[in-house]
Structures are given as structure tokens and as C-alpha cells.
Amino acid sequence: xxxxxxxxxxxQRRMIQEVLDKPDYxxxxxxxxxxxxxxxxxxxxxxxxxNLDLLVRNGLINKLDMGSSKSRYDGNTKKHHHIRCVSxxxxxxxxxxxxxxxEPQIKEIRGYRILDHHFxxxxxxxxxxxxxxAGEEKRL
Amino acid sequence: xxxxxxxxxxxQRRMIQEVLDKPDYxxxxxxxxxxxxxxxxxxxxxxxxxNLDLLVRNGLINKLDMGSSKSRYDGNTKKHHHIRCVSxxxxxxxxxxxxxxxEPQIKEIRGYRILDHHFxxxxxxxxxxxxxxAGEEKRL
DNA sequence: GTATGTGCAAATTATTTGCACGAAG
DNA sequence: CTTCGTGCAAATAATTTGCACATAC
Numbered sequence: 071x072x073x074x075x076x077x078x079x080x081x082q083r084r085m086i087q088e089v090l091d092k093p094d095y096x097x098x099x100x101x102x103x104x105x106x107x108x109x110x111x112x113x114x115x116x117x118x119x120x121n122l123d124l125l126v127r128n129g130l131i132n133k134l135d136m137g138s139s140k141s142r143y144d145g146n147t148k149k150h151h152h153i154r155c156v157s158x159x160x161x162x163x164x165x166x167x168x169x170x171x172x173e174p175q176i177k178e179i180r181g182y183r184i185l186d187h188h189f190x191x192x193x194x195x196x197x198x199x200x201x202x203x204a205g206e207e208k209r210l
Numbered sequence: 211x212x213x214x215x216x217x218x219x220x221x222q223r224r225m226i227q228e229v230l231d232k233p234d235y236x237x238x239x240x241x242x243x244x245x246x247x248x249x250x251x252x253x254x255x256x257x258x259x260x261n262l263d264l265l266v267r268n269g270l271i272n273k274l275d276m277g278s279s280k281s282r283y284d285g286n287t288k289k290h291h292h293i294r295c296v297s298x299x300x301x302x303x304x305x306x307x308x309x310x311x312x313e314p315q316i317k318e319i320r321g322y323r324i325l326d327h328h329f330x331x332x333x334x335x336x337x338x339x340x341x342x343x344a345g346e347e348k349r350l
Numbered sequence: 351g352t353a354t355g356t357g358c359a360a361a362t363t364a365t366t367t368g369c370a371c372g373a374a375g
Numbered sequence: 376c377t378t379c380g381t382g383c384a385a386a387t388a389a390t391t392t393g394c395a396c397a398t399a400c
Binding site for chain 2: 135136137138139141153155156162164167168169170171172174175176179180181182183184185186187188189190191192193194195196199
Binding site for chain 2: 388389390391392398399400
């Protein structure tokens, strides 16, 4: 993986993209690795990380770093936002902003040239709302 | 640090809060540690992490996990948003949303009970705009 | 005086990388 | 065939933790 361009299509690479194409699926590298192993038993975690990094650098997937030490990856490259569960760390897509909200069009703030923006909503997912006040879940 | 409540005020704990009170200051744990060592030469990195975690759990500071493997910490607990430089990872506060933007008031999306939301703007900070197209900086 | 907090060092977790072999083009 | 990619294992980087001593209250 000398430079940053994708040169070859390997089964590993193709499968990573294919699996990440599911909607509302934002796995960590380790979760993705477990998924992939069912179909490519000899794949290694290093290969998963190398390919994720390559796909991110080529703009084919996105890396999400939010509220956890582990990165998550998102195959949906269309503009959208996320909602994350504070309790179980589940993450889902939000394709349209809530009523009355519009995407900011501004190009400069505080001297920065603005390239992009994200919303993140934080809350309790449907499952965690139920067993809510059952104390903190995994607090990773 | 048996449970989650702050029991005692130690010089280390007081100094961490005091240093984090500066505006537009969002250091990583390691950066904060270096800062603190100038005034408390014997402080340890473990103590910094333990106190940051405790302060976060008590709502006295915020932890920011965005676009990097290192967490940053923010002493400003008033509602605000951030802009982050893609190149040098500098991060600044945005206290008011851009013209036309309002804070979402919605309480539920996709079955989640919404507790909070953040905007993050991403762009090039003033310094990096200058030496821009000078290729990628530290890509941490 | 006692429980909580600290410093230190070792442990853990997530991610990255060197190297020899394998496979895409 | 040649270069790029993979598996494996070891290396790094960030964060957490066990333990004996120190200190806030």
C-alpha cells in the first residue's frame, strides 16, 4: 500500500466495501473483522485496518470518531448525520435534519475556511430507553 | 476514587480545573499533563486521567472525541459548539450558531430519546489556510 | 484516624507496521 | 513477472489499573 491510491481489487477489499454498504451499520474495526471472518476466515485484523484507512483516504467510506476510544466506519458517503446512544453506543443515521433546521451554508467562522459540518445527536436508543435507569451499561 | 462522586479537593484536582478554564483551550490528556507539570512537577499522567474522568462524570468538564485517536477536554460547560482544523487539529469554540441556524428543540428521532446535540464544523484554521496546499501536515 | 487520592510502573486496548509469502494485473 | 496486498506477529500509542504510601478532612 505504498501510496494512497487504490490499485487492485482484492476479495478482502471488495468484501469490506460490500459489508459496509448496509444502512445504519457503523461497526468498529474489530466488529467488522468478526463479520468478515464468517466469509473470509483467513482475513487478518491488520488487513482490515489497512483497507479501511485506504478507503477513507479515497473518500469511499467515512471514519467516525465520536464519544469512544474506538473508531467506527460508515459506507454511506452521502451527506447525513448521526444519532448515538450514550448507553450502548449504538449509532444510527439521520438523513434529514429535524423540522426547521437547515444545513449551514456559511463559508467562514473565526477565520477558519469551513469545509464541512456535522450534527451529532446524543440520546437513549429504543432498547436502552426500556431498560433505562437500570444503571450504566458497558461504559467503554 | 471508589465511586463516582468528588469527595476531596486536592491540589492536582484544583489545578486541572483551573487550567481547563481558559477559553478556546481543549488539550489532550498529554498536553494538559505537560502544562500541569510546570506547576506541579510531581503530578503523574495517571492522576491526570483519573481526575479528568472524574470531572467528566460529575459534569464539571466535557470530553471531546472528534477526528482523532486522542480525546480532548473542555472546561467550558455552557452550551457551545466547535470548529476543528483538519490539518493541525486545532480546535476552537463557537458560541453562537451561524446566522439562520437555531438549536434543534426536538426530543425524539428514530425512537431515540434525545438528550443533547452538537455541531462540529471542520475546516482550515487561519494558520493552515496560509501554508495551505503545502501538502498534508501531521496526519495523526 | 480513615477513606480517598497520588505516584509509579505494569497492564490493557486500539491501532500500526515490518517482513516474507501470495496473488492481481 | 512485478508490484501491490495479505497474514502474522511484534511494535506503538493512548488510556487504565494495582499497589503501597501520602494526605484531605
